Amino acid sequence: MANTSTSPIKPDRFGYAEAQHLLNRAGFGGSSRQIQTLASMGPADAVDTLIDFPSTTDLPKPDIDPDVMRPLTDAERRERNRANRNGDEETLARFRAMRQTAQGADRRQFANLQQWWVDRMITTPAPMQEKLTLLWHGHFAVNYRGCEDAYLIYQQNELFRQNANTSFARLAAGIVRDPAMLVFLNNDRNLKSRPNENLARELMELFTLGVGQYTENDIKQGARALTGYTRNDNDFRFNSGQHDTGNKTILGKTGPFNGDQFVNICLAQNACPQFIAFKIYKHFVADVAKPNDADPDQKRVILKIAADLRRRDYDLKPVLRRLLLSEHFYDPSVRGTKIKSPVELTVGTIRALATPQRSGRLLLDALRMMGQEPLNPPNVAGWPGGRTWINTSTLFIRQNLATYLITGKPPFDTGWTRKQINYDATALIEDIKNPTPQAVVDRLLALLLGGAARPENRAALLAFLKDHNNRITNDTLIALLCLITAMPEYQLC
Amino acid sequence: MTDNAYTRRVFLQRSLAMISATGTLPLFLQRSAFAIDNPLDAPLTSSRPGVPDDRILVVVQLGGGNDGLNTVVPYADSAYHNARPYIGIKENQVIKLDTHGKTDGFGLHPSLGPLKDLYDEGLVSILQGVGYPNPNRSHFKSMDIWHTASPETGGQGNGWIGRYFDNTCAGEPEANACIAIGDKAPLATYGEKISPIAFDDANLFRWVGSELHPDLAKSYDQINRAGQDATADPDSPAAFLTRTALDAQVSSEKIRSAMAKPAEQSYPNSRLARSLKMISAMIRAELGTRVYYASMSGFDTHAGQLGNHNRLMRDFAGAVTAFYKDLKKQGNASRVCILTFSEFGRRVKQNASGGTDHGTAAPMFMIGDMVNPGLLGRQPSLTQLDSNGDLKYNVDFRQAYAAVIDRWMGADSKAVLGRSFKHVPIFNPKKLA
Numbered sequence: 040m041a042n043t044s045t046s047p048i049k050p051d052r053f054g055y056a057e058a059q060h061l062l063n064r065a066g067f068g069g070s071s072r073q074i075q076t077l078a079s080m081g082p083a084d085a086v087d088t089l090i091d092f093p094s095t096t097d098l099p100k101p102d103i104d105p106d107v108m109r110p111l112t113d114a115e116r117r118e119r120n121r122a123n124r125n126g127d128e129e130t131l132a133r134f135r136a137m138r139q140t141a142q143g144a145d146r147r148q149f150a151n152l153q154q155w156w157v158d159r160m161i162t163t164p165a166p167m168q169e170k171l172t173l174l175w176h177g178h179f180a181v182n183y184r185g186c187e188d189a190y191l192i193y194q195q196n197e198l199f200r201q202n203a204n205t206s207f208a209r210l211a212a213g214i215v216r217d218p219a220m221l222v223f224l225n226n227d228r229n230l231k232s233r234p235n236e237n238l239a240r241e242l243m244e245l246f247t248l249g250v251g252q253y254t255e256n257d258i259k260q261g262a263r264a265l266t267g268y269t270r271n272d273n274d275f276r277f278n279s280g281q282h283d284t285g286n287k288t289i290l291g292k293t294g295p296f297n298g299d300q301f302v303n304i305c306l307a308q309n310a311c312p313q314f315i316a317f318k319i320y321k322h323f324v325a326d327v328a329k330p331n332d333a334d335p336d337q338k339r340v341i342l343k344i345a346a347d348l349r350r351r352d353y354d355l356k357p358v359l360r361r362l363l364l365s366e367h368f369y370d371p372s373v374r375g376t377k378i379k380s381p382v383e384l385t386v387g388t389i390r391a392l393a394t395p396q397r398s399g400r401l402l403l404d405a406l407r408m409m410g411q412e413p414l415n416p417p418n419v420a421g422w423p424g425g426r427t428w429i430n431t432s433t434l435f436i437r438q439n440l441a442t443y444l445i446t447g448k449p450p451f452d453t454g455w456t457r458k459q460i461n462y463d464a465t466a467l468i469e470d471i472k473n474p475t476p477q478a479v480v481d482r483l484l485a486l487l488l489g490g491a492a493r494p495e496n497r498a499a500l501l502a503f504l505k506d507h508n509n510r511i512t513n514d515t516l517i518a519l520l521c522l523i524t525a526m527p528e529y530q531l532c
Numbered sequence: 533m534t535d536n537a538y539t540r541r542v543f544l545q546r547s548l549a550m551i552s553a554t555g556t557l558p559l560f561l562q563r564s565a566f567a568i569d570n571p572l573d574a575p576l577t578s579s580r581p582g583v584p585d586d587r588i589l590v591v592v593q594l595g596g597g598n599d600g601l602n603t604v605v606p607y608a609d610s611a612y613h614n615a616r617p618y619i620g621i622k623e624n625q626v627i628k629l630d631t632h633g634k635t636d637g638f639g640l641h642p643s644l645g646p647l648k649d650l651y652d653e654g655l656v657s658i659l660q661g662v663g664y665p666n667p668n669r670s671h672f673k674s675m676d677i678w679h680t681a682s683p684e685t686g687g688q689g690n691g692w693i694g695r696y697f698d699n700t701c702a703g704e705p706e707a708n709a710c711i712a713i714g715d716k717a718p719l720a721t722y723g724e725k726i727s728p729i730a731f732d733d734a735n736l737f738r739w740v741g742s743e744l745h746p747d748l749a750k751s752y753d754q755i756n757r758a759g760q761d762a763t764a765d766p767d768s769p770a771a772f773l774t775r776t777a778l779d780a781q782v783s784s785e786k787i788r789s790a791m792a793k794p795a796e797q798s799y800p801n802s803r804l805a806r807s808l809k810m811i812s813a814m815i816r817a818e819l820g821t822r823v824y825y826a827s828m829s830g831f832d833t834h835a836g837q838l839g840n841h842n843r844l845m846r847d848f849a850g851a852v853t854a855f856y857k858d859l860k861k862q863g864n865a866s867r868v869c870i871l872t873f874s875e876f877g878r879r880v881k882q883n884a885s886g887g888t889d890h891g892t893a894a895p896m897f898m899i900g901d902m903v904n905p906g907l908l909g910r911q912p913s914l915t916q917l918d919s920n921g922d923l924k925y926n927v928d929f930r931q932a933y934a935a936v937i938d939r940w941m942g943a944d945s946k947a948v949l950g951r952s953f954k955h956v957p958i959f960n961p962k963k964l965a
Contacts, residue, residue, distance in 0.1 A: 128883060128884025129884050131883070131884065132835075132883060132884045132885045135834060135883075135885070135889075139834070184672035184673075184676065185672060185673060185676070185687075187670075187672065224686075225686055237685065237686060237688075240685075241688075326769065328724070376768070376769050376770075377769070378769055378773075404715065407715055407716050408715050408716065408730065408731075410716075410717065410727070412716070417719050417722050418676070418680075418687075418688055418689060418690070418719065418722070419688050420688075420689070420690075423722075423724065426727070426769070426772060427724075427727040428727065429727060429772070429773065429776055430707070430727040430728070430729050430776065431707050431708065431729060431737075431776060431779050431780035431783045431784070432729040432730060432731045432737060432780075433727070433729075434776055434777060434780045435736065435737055435738060435739060435780060435784065436736070438739050438741065439736065439739065439740050439741070442739075442740060442741040442744070446744060448740070448743070448744070450736055450740045451733070451735070451736060453743070455743075457744060457745075493758070493761070495754070495758055496754075496755050496758075499751045499754040499755050500751070502751065502754075503747075503748075503750075503751045506747060514745075517744070518744065518745050518748055521741040521744060521748065522741075522748065522751050522752060522755060525739060525741060525752055525755060525756065526755050526756075527755075527756070527770070527773035527774045527776070527777040528770060528773065530773050531769060531770065531773065
């Protein structure tokens with residue numbers, strides 16, 4: 040039986056391992072020193088430091104041009120319409136070429152944006168801000184395929200970042216006015232005379248209530264409330280001429296609702312805090328595919344989070360604070376049992392080992408192959424996560440990526456030699472007074488696995504050292520790191 | 533929900549039953565051992581009675597929007613030549629599809645010669661006028677619609693192949709149930725249960741760390757081949773990972789040794805040919821895979837179409853034909869059904885750049901021993917167009933998917949596609965039996 044208490048963990052039970060668990064889940068892990076610092080603060084301050092993150096406005100912004108996918112000017116539109124009427128194929132071809140050039144440029148800047156975000160997760164002093172941004176990105180999932188405008192995607196990413204730890208109500212209110220979402224779910228085509236139900240459906244099914252908590256009629260009526268919610272280039276625009284001002288009955292409430300009021304009606308449902316609590320639980324605590332898959336202990340904790348959300352009007356900080364301080368969060372059944380997402384694996388390995396800078400492009404390729412290309416989830420439901428991250432091919436990519444991060448050896452480079460290693464792993468053990476093989480192996484296992492290696496695997500590491508005359512050199516340390524990151528248990532945190 | 537709970541429980545019981553006997557075998561070996569003596573009498577893939585479990589579907593995706601009208605050419609229709617004075621293919625250039633001695637006015641692109649050989653052997657079914665309601669002309673959106681089989685939602689949700697596995701596999705699916713060649717698993721293969729395998733290069737389907745130190749491989753093997761700990765809870769994430777790690781090692785050897793063997797058939801040099809050659813090697817090696825996915829791109833022929841499309845057609849026909857011949861030599865041809873599609877066809881009227889713009893309905897090819905050969909469906913009128921100047925579809929692509937799911941894969945298309953669709957008679961019942 041798991042401890043389901045949400046009372047705060049006692050300070051005397053919060054040591055290195057607990058601080059590491061906290062940093063893994065609330066952020067992307069860290070170095071031994073960072074973990075020690077966190078441990079020395081005690082649980083309350085440690086959690087506060089992560090949640091009340093410092094201002095990050097000084098961090099570098101992406102290099103992105105808001106106008107690459109600009110709409111045609113009035114003059115251009117007139118010219119194109121004229122060409123259309125007159126069958127002026129040459130002019131039409133010119134417009135087509137212009138559009139294709141813009142699309143090509145936008146795809147390049149989208150790739151830069153993806154690399155920028157990965158880099159930010161690696162370097163930010165506020166990891167929980169990015170971890171939460173990742174949560175909201177997976178929750179309100181939009182991909183580039185369905186939007187084809189890198190700047191809109193960036194704007195949405197900033198919406199999540201700026202509201203990362205504020206309030207779910209603000210995020211939900213923001214998303215129905217977010218141009219990327221409006222384009223992605225076709226709400227720019229949701230017209231009074233011809234409602235489009237896409238956003239209304241997902242708002243209830245995926246964003247606030249969950250499957251089965253509404254009727255098809257609620258969707259139809261909700262779609263009417265969202266008519267006229269569109270965009271003008273990069274900005275939200277309320278097109279009052281296309282908004283249906285009539286009465287709607289949504290989830291039992293009747294009135295001339297608009298989209299913002301529709302969101303509030305959803306937020307007021309009992310199902311909403313439960314659904315969002317489940318999503319938070321899934322992101323920070325345990326791999327549970329669907330609400331009904333939660334075991335009774337998990338359900339109990341999710342209900343407590345839901346009650347918190349409701350009581351706090353969806354304010355996130357107090358809810359997250361209570362969860363991350365709770366005895367349940369530090370229960371052995373919770374620790375070391377969650378499968379790392381590809382982003383967690385990549386960023387976490389870099390942060391734990393402080394490896395040298397690697398090719399952003401290669402990291403992105405690896406993330407794509409592992410199934411989690413940032414800003415490009417497969418569909419509006421986001422990434423299913425958990426065991427779906429792992430199969431026989433992604434497991435090799437995960438192992439090879441770790442080897443690349445540690446050594447700099449690109450997986451496909453056969454001419455590469457050990458001499459090219461530019462990572463100093465001896466820094467990881469320099470403070471060990473008597474670096475016996477056991478002490479060294481245990482230090483590395485503590486850093487990368489929280490000490491949770493299978494005994495046979497620990498023995499395999501010691502045997503490797505023994506085969507190399509128990510020499511502790513950068514070379515053998517690198518070899519050990521590559522082996523540890525290739526252990527099945529390294530995929531867990 | 534209840535189904536899920538049920539299968540999880542079945543899996544758990546089954547795992548417990550197996551662990552004692554076969555503690556360290558990889559998953560799929562455990563399965564085969566288990567299949568012989570199946571105490572729960574639960575089918576591993578719940579096929580319809582009479583449908584063999586070893587059938588394979590190979591999906592070939594033509595990305596970018598293949599010009600259907602220049603692939604299967606309505607050469608006898610003057611509207612075709614009027615709309616395409618420059619890029620239209622003349623009657624004396626097409627490879628005529630004169631079935632049963634009668635001329636029906638259609639011919640293949642001149643570079644599809646090898647495919648015509650298969651056609652003449654009765655191995656090709658051409659579905660004409662395939663599309664879906666309210667066509668979307670964005671590459672991405674229309675591709676998503678084909679992948680999810682969900683035009684109503686604009687292509688949202690899981691993929692149709694993923695849902696096929698969701699609806700047919702009891703418990704944990706085979707490790708290699710679905711393999712896509714490429715750097716990313718296509719949306720079509722996403723489901724709740726399977727995590728589709730995708731790779732481009734079998735040389736990366738292994739740990740490359742052993743290249744660092746010659747003797748690292750030994751330690752790596754100790755770690756990754758340990759298999760599931762007999763005392764561990766088989767449903768725990770740790771046990772799942774050790775099982776998958778062992779599966780990965782065994783699959784890696786199988787796949788790489790399969791690829792290292794020379795094919796029984798020579799293939800032309802193209803991306804699709806390379807992919808299909810890899811698939812053929814894996815079919816020969818009996819990986820237990822039910823669906824393979826290969827793709828080629830470059831079909832977005834807005835400008836200078838003639839030369840480009842010529843090359844695309846040559847690559848497509850060359851690759852698919854070599855693949856079929858290879859399967860035939862292996863003795864696997866009767867087990868493999870090939871389905872080809874593109875996200876849309878192209879506009880009837882050529883544009884000013886010697887190309888064509890995004891359109892709608894287009895033909896699909898179904899290839900294999902089991903098909904009803906010849907032309908199926910109906911070519912849409914080239915004069916009664918929609919408001920964009922595009923063809924109006926006659927066959928919903930889900931009618932083809934439904935036939936494949938029900939007849940070839942032996943599953944329930946209604947469960948997979950969300951509702952029933954009238955089958956296109958792709959399959960010849962006699963050849964299926």
